[in-house]
Each structure stands twice: as structure tokens, then as C-alpha cells.
Amino acid sequence: xxxxxxxxxxxxxxxxxxxxxxxxxxxxxxxxxxxxxxxxxxxxxxxxxxxxxxxxxxxxxxxxxxxxxxxxxxxxxxxxxxxxxxxxxxxxxxxxxxxxxxxxxxxxxxxxxxxxxxxxxxxxxxxxxxxxxxxxxxxxxxxxxxxxxxxxxxxxxxxxxxxxxxxxxxxxxxxxxxxxxxxxxxxxxxxxxxxxxxxxxxxxxxxxxxxxxxxxxxxxxxxxxxxxxxxxxxxxxxxxxxxxxxxxxxxxxxxxxxxxxxxxxxxxxxxxxxxxxxxxxxxxxxxxxxxxxxxxxxxxxxxxxxxxxxxxxxxxxxxxxxxxxxxxxxxxxxxxxxxxxxxxxxxxxxxxxxxxxxxxxxxxxxxxxxxxxxxxxxxxxxxxxxxxxxxxxxxxxx
Amino acid sequence: xxxxxxxxxxxxxxxxxxxxxxxxxxxxxxxxxxxxxxxxxxxxxxxxxxxxxxxxxxxxxxxxxxxxxxxxxxxxxxxxxxxxxxxxxxxxxxxxxxxxxxxxxxxxxxxxxxxxxxxxxxxxxxxxxxxxxxxxxxxxxxxxxxxxxxxxxxxxxxxxxxxxxxxxxxxxxxxxxxxxxxxxxxxxxxxxxxxxxxxxxxxxxxxxxxxxxxxxxxxxxxxxxxxxxxxxxxxxxxxxxxxxxxxxxxxxxxxxxxxxxxxxxxxxxxxxxxxxxxx
Numbered sequence: 001x002x003x004x005x006x007x008x009x010x011x012x013x014x015x016x017x018x019x020x021x022x023x024x025x026x027x028x029x030x031x032x033x034x035x036x037x038x039x040x041x042x043x044x045x046x047x048x049x050x051x052x053x054x055x056x057x058x059x060x061x062x063x064x065x066x067x068x069x070x071x072x073x074x075x076x077x078x079x080x081x082x083x084x085x086x087x088x089x090x091x092x093x094x095x096x097x098x099x100x101x102x103x104x105x106x107x108x109x110x111x112x113x114x115x116x117x118x119x120x121x122x123x124x125x126x127x128x129x130x131x132x133x134x135x136x137x138x139x140x141x142x143x144x145x146x147x148x149x150x151x152x153x154x155x156x157x158x159x160x161x162x163x164x165x166x167x168x169x170x171x172x173x174x175x176x177x178x179x180x181x182x183x184x185x186x187x188x189x190x191x192x193x194x195x196x197x198x199x200x201x202x203x204x205x206x207x208x209x210x211x212x213x214x215x216x217x218x219x220x221x222x223x224x225x226x227x228x229x230x231x232x233x234x235x236x237x238x239x240x241x242x243x244x245x246x247x248x249x250x251x252x253x254x255x256x257x258x259x260x261x262x263x264x265x266x267x268x269x270x271x272x273x274x275x276x277x278x279x280x281x282x283x284x285x286x287x288x289x290x291x292x293x294x295x296x297x298x299x300x301x302x303x304x305x306x307x308x309x310x311x312x313x314x315x316x317x318x319x320x321x322x323x324x325x326x327x328x329x330x331x332x333x334x335x336x337x338x339x340x341x342x343x344x345x346x347x348x349x350x351x352x353x354x355x356x357x358x359x360x361x362x363x364x365x366x367x368x369x370x371x372x373x374x375x376x377x378x379x380x381x382x383x384x385x386x387x388x389x390x391x392x393x394x395x396x397x398x
Numbered sequence: 399x400x401x402x403x404x405x406x407x408x409x410x411x412x413x414x415x416x417x418x419x420x421x422x423x424x425x426x427x428x429x430x431x432x433x434x435x436x437x438x439x440x441x442x443x444x445x446x447x448x449x450x451x452x453x454x455x456x457x458x459x460x461x462x463x464x465x466x467x468x469x470x471x472x473x474x475x476x477x478x479x480x481x482x483x484x485x486x487x488x489x490x491x492x493x494x495x496x497x498x499x500x501x502x503x504x505x506x507x508x509x510x511x512x513x514x515x516x517x518x519x520x521x522x523x524x525x526x527x528x529x530x531x532x533x534x535x536x537x538x539x540x541x542x543x544x545x546x547x548x549x550x551x552x553x554x555x556x557x558x559x560x561x562x563x564x565x566x567x568x569x570x571x572x573x574x575x576x577x578x579x580x581x582x583x584x585x586x587x588x589x590x591x592x593x594x595x596x597x598x599x600x601x602x603x604x605x606x607x608x609x610x611x612x613x614x615x616x617x618x619x620x621x622x623x624x625x626x627x628x629x630x631x632x633x634x635x636x637x638x639x640x641x642x643x644x645x646x647x648x649x650x651x652x653x654x655x656x657x658x659x660x661x662x663x664x665x666x667x668x669x670x671x672x673x674x675x676x677x
Contacts, residue, residue, distance in 0.1 A: 051430060051458055277615060281615050328538075348458055348498050349496055349517075350476075353496075354430070354457045361496075362496065363534075364515075364517050
């Protein structure tokens with residue numbers, strides 16, 4: 001069903017529509033990171049995503065900012081949306097039981113006349129897990145987030161990481177920008193997404209970025225292996241509640257990167273491994289064996305179908321990662337600023353070029369290979385290298 | 399008779415000052431104009447009989463010159479959006495910057511010259527005209543290209559291209575030179591592959607020339623490698639000369655490295671695949 005049919009009738013934005021299990025979309029993505037950690041306002045990321053207006057249809061947009069709450073960086077920030085006051089109070093009661101509630105506040109929002117339907121109540125909670133959860137705080141928070149999303153009527157969690165937040169909703173990217181006043185926030189790492197839902201509903205929870213703890217993703221494409229991937233992450237306790245394929249990528253990466261602590265390059269290869277006939281021809285024996293192991297061990301993590309994604313993490317330093325599927329069925333270009341300090345990712349080159357003369361010539365990362373850049377880490381990968389190029393690969397149990 | 403008339407008309411045109419129209423692709427607020435509004439301005443200028451349409455500050459507007467006919471020349475400054483020159487039938491577009499995806503989609507006739515890169519799916523299903531790109535390309539370039547009698551699309555990339563080059567190609571000419579750098583400073587690239595795997599899968603017409611060698615396992619189903627003969631050189635010579643003129647690349651530099659030719663193994667690679675017995 002086309003998401004368009006929901007426009008105008010959608011007055012409960014934080015409740016998922018019923019009886020819908022459809023997936024797939026085609027959207028615009030933009031991201032930037034300042035490698036020296038210098039925060040910048042949301043103005044540039046807003047301009048980037050707005051330039052690609054032909055990629056969206058007004059049924060969802062969102063932003064993620066990393067390095068947003070340095071003064072509360074040790075607390076989990078739950079950014080939540082509610083249908084009504086009752087849902088907000090139920091959530092506050094739930095969180096009061098499960099966490100030490102450090103602070104909570106209404107998320108600043110501004111009236112946008114063109115937004116369809118009544119916008120939800122936007123609230124932010126800064127929480128710390130209880131003493132019992134010591135040593136496994138992340139898992140504890142994740143379990144509570146899934147309980148909130150699956151069981152608390154009229155509410156869902158937009159983001160649950162430390163020192164970061166997701167701002168998203170059902171509307172055009174410029175409407176959501178104005179609604180949250182994105183230009184007022186300052187952060188060194190930004191993601192922006194504009195949505196063109198093709199066969200999943202347009203609603204506030206279905207907008208990107210999708211987040212779990214410190215990881216957020218924005219996605220253009222559709223995951224045809226969604227069933228396999230969903231079963232894979234559900235085995236590990238993840239619950240898919242947002243009626244779109246994209247959220248499964250967030251949970252897969254949380255599993256691989258945070259829980260299993262795989263190196264980024266290994267996790268990316270698990271999602272988009274090269275074909276066996278290409279692995280067989282590889283000259284680098286270590287890479288060849290490693291890729292075979294990845295294909296065997298992480299078979300259900302492989303994402304089939306077209307995608308380009310940008311991922312932000314803050315496990316250590318805020319890091320931006322971007323890649324496409326292994327056949328390059330969705331666009332992705334990258335560029336750096338002239339001073340080399342900012343790395344840009346975008347669906348279309350025009351979104352980087354419009355920022356001005358300071359961007360150098362863009363490059364197109366190769367299919368299935370990640371661009372990786374982080375605050376304090378520099379531009380680690382351009383996505384044009386060979387698999388595991390320049391790395392020594394040793395197997396612990398040969 | 400028609401030829402004489404055209405010749406006279408051309409002489410008259412050459413004597414007159416070209417009628418140039420400049421159009422900004424930004425609106426009064428400094429935001430990119432919607433592609434439809436910009437395209438309408440372009441079509442109106444062409445209908446008014448101008449020779450050159452100069453587009454300034456283009457930022458991702460799609461379908462520029464869509465379906466346009468005639469001999470008008472478009473100069474694009476900035477980054478044109480996807481489907482540049484889609485269904486175009488005659489005009490010349492020169493891009494002083496990079497193009498995005500689907501450049502020359504189903505193009506019928508005319509010319510597109512890109513001074514930067516042009517990424518994925520360039521010349522998709524093109525059935526005529528020429529596309530010259532100084533820099534690199536992405537994936538699926540020249541797929542489903544076709545030719546009929548004198549209509550023969552030509553695509554030349556100065557840099558490297560990626561996977562699925564010429565997939566399901568049915569006609570035309572595809573060239574990738576694998577050069578690095580610009581103009582006279584261009585060099586034979588070292589370390590970058592001129593083309594990726596899945597090369598010419600399902601090809602059943604046309605020809606591909608790649609500068610340098612191509613690993614056997616890069617060839618798709620139905621594609622075979624051949625050496626170049628004198629006829630190939632004759633085919634390539636004018637195309638490369640034209641490329642060299644646009645981007646200032648010396649021909650001698652291009653010929654320094656041998657080419658690989660990729661052609662279909664048969665005109666009907668899947669003839670026996672689905673219903674071979676029926677036909």
C-alpha cells in the first residue's frame with residue numbers, strides 16, 4: 001500500500017498503524033562529521049538534505065546529532081514521542097521505576113503550519129540505569145527501550161544513546177527541520193534523512209534515523225532479505241516494532257559492533273559480503289579466508305536488496321560510516337572539505353557542492369565498501385580500498 | 399537539396415552573433431529552483447530560438463534538456479541532477495562540473511560533454527548521440543544501449559568505471575581509458591582498475607574498448623575478449639580525437655597503452671535459455 005493514503009487521516013502519530021507489515025523505501029541521505037570535533041549548527045546538514053528535495057515526498061524526515069549533550073555525556077538520553085499526556089505520564093512512571101531519572105524536559109518544538117495532523121508530544125529524559133545493571137548498562141537500557149516501543153501504548157523512543165539525539169517526524173525535511181529548530185543545535189556529527197516511502201506507511205516512528213543506544217542509521221533502499229535478518233536479530237532479543245525494514249539494519253549493527261565487538265570492516269563485510277567468485281580470485285590470502293569465514297558465520301546478517309546507508313556511532317569517538325549494497329543499487333558519494341576537516345556523505349553530489357567552494361572533488365565509494373571517518377580518528381577509509389587493505393589478518397584458532 | 403539548404407543555413411548561423419541566454423538555477427531566496435520550473439525556462443529559451451543557454455548555479459535539478467530537439471547548446475555550471483539529457487534528440491550539453499546518475503538516459507541524438515565525473519547508469523538504453531566524460535564513472539554504464547543503422551551511441555570515459563559496464567548491451571560503442579589527472583597532465587593510472595567485474599554480462603551487440611588488460615573473471619556471461627585490428631583502430635581514432643579535443647588530452651598518450659576489446663560471443667546469448675526450442 002502506498003504511504004500516501006495515510007496523509008491527513010493520521011492523528012495518532014506515535015501509534016503504529018495496524019495490520020501492516022510492508023517494507024521498502026527510496027530516500028535521500030546526507031551526513032557530515034568534523035574530524036576535529038568542532039560542533040556546528042544544523043544549518044549545513046539542513047541545506048544538504050533540502051537540496052535533494054526530489055528524493056522525498058513529505059512522508060518522513062529526520063536528523064541525528066552526536067556530541068550534543070557534553071555536560072550530560074554519562075547519562076542515557078531517551079528522546080520520546082507521545083500521542084497524549086496520558087502516555088507521557090505512563091512513560092514517566094515506567095522510567096521512574098526502571099531508572100534513576102536525572103532530568104527530563106520537553107523537546108523544543110515550533111509550530112509548522114504545513115505539517116499534517118497534530119504533532120506528538122516530544123519529551124526528553126536523561127536517565128541512569130540502576131545499580132543492579134552495573135556492567136551491563138547498555139543491554140539493560142536496550143531491553144527497556146524495546147519494552148517501551150512494543151508495550152507502552154501511544155509512545156515510542158526515537159533515540160536512546162549517550163550524548164546524542166534523534167529528531168524525526170512525518171513531514172518534509174524542511175518541515176521537520178523547522179519543527180525541531182535543528183538550526184539551533186550544535187554538534188560535530190550530523191545525519192539527515194528524507195523519506196520516500198514506497199510500500200511502508202509514513203508515520204512518525206517510521207521516519208529515519210533509526211537508533212538503538214549509540215548507533216543511528218539512515219537508509220535509502222529496501223531490504224529484500226528482511227525476514228531472514230529480522231529472525232536473526234530477534235534471536236538475540238531485538239524486537240522490530242517500527243514497521244519498516246530499515247530498523248533491522250540498526251539492530252544488526254548494534255549486535256555486530258557493540259555486543260560482539262567486531263571491527264567495523266568485518267561488520268560491514270557481514271552486511272554486504274563480496275561474491276564467492278570474487279573472493280576465490282583474491283590475492284590477499286588473509287582477506288580471502290576472513291571473508292569466507294564472515295560469509296559462513298554471518299550468513300543471516302547479509303542484507304540483500306538495494307541500500308545505501310550512513311551510520312553514526314559513539315562507542316568511543318563519534319564516528320560516521322557510509323556504504324552501499326554490494327551491487328551499488330543505490331547512490332552514495334563522499335567528499336572532504338578543502339581543509340580536510342569535514343567529511344561529507346550524500347545520496348547526490350549536488351548536496352555537497354551546494355555548500356560552497358570549500359568541498360573538494362567528490363568520490364564514489366565502491367559497492368559494499370565503507371567510508372569511515374571519526375572525531376579524532378580522521379578519514380580512516382575512503383571506501384575505494386581493497387578488502388582489509390593494509391591490515392594484518394591473524395586467526396586466533398587457525 | 400536538403401543538404402544545400404542546411405549548408406546555407408549553417409553559414410548564415412556562423413556569421414551571426416550567437417544568441418545567448420543566461421538562466422540562474424537559483425530562485426530569489428538563493429534556493430535551487432524546482433526542476434520543473436528550471437526546465438520550463440530552458441524550453442522557453444530554446445523555443446525563442448536562442449543558440450546557447452547558459453545555466454548558472456545548477457544544484458541537482460533533474461531532467462535538464464529532457465526530450466529537447468534541435469541544435470541548441472546548453473552550458474551547465476554546477477551539478478546537474480539525475481537524468482541529464484533524458485530522451486534528448488539533438489542538442490549539445492557541456493557540463494563544467496560533475497554530472498550525477500542516469501546521464502543521457504534513453505538519449506536519441508545529441509552530445510553531452512562532462513568536465514568532471516558522471517557516476518552511475520550513464521547512457522542507460524541510449525540509442526544514439528555521444529557522451530564524453532573527462533573523469534570517472536560508476537556502475538552500470540551503457541547498459542541496454544542499442545543501435546540501428548546510422549544511429550549508434552558512443553560513450554567515452556577518460557577515467558575508470560566500475561561494475562556492470564555495458565551490461566545487456568545491444569549496440570553502440572563504449573570506451574574507458576583509465577586515465578588519471580586532467581588534460582596534458584593526464585597520466586596512465588597505476589593501481590586503479592579501468593573496469594570492474596560483471597563486465598558486459600548478456601552483451602549481444604556493440605563493442606567495448608578498455609585501455610589496459612581485463613582479468614578473465616571480470617567478463618560477464620556472453621562476453622569475450624579480443625585483440626584490436628586495423629578496423630578497430632579506425633573506429634577508435636575519430637572518437638579518441640574528439641575526446642582529446644574536449645579535454646586537451648594528447649592522442650599519443652592514449653595510444654601508449656594497448657586496448658582490450660570486448661564483444662558479444664553471440665548475437666543471442668540467451669537464445670536457448672528459456673524458449674530455444676520454440677523459435
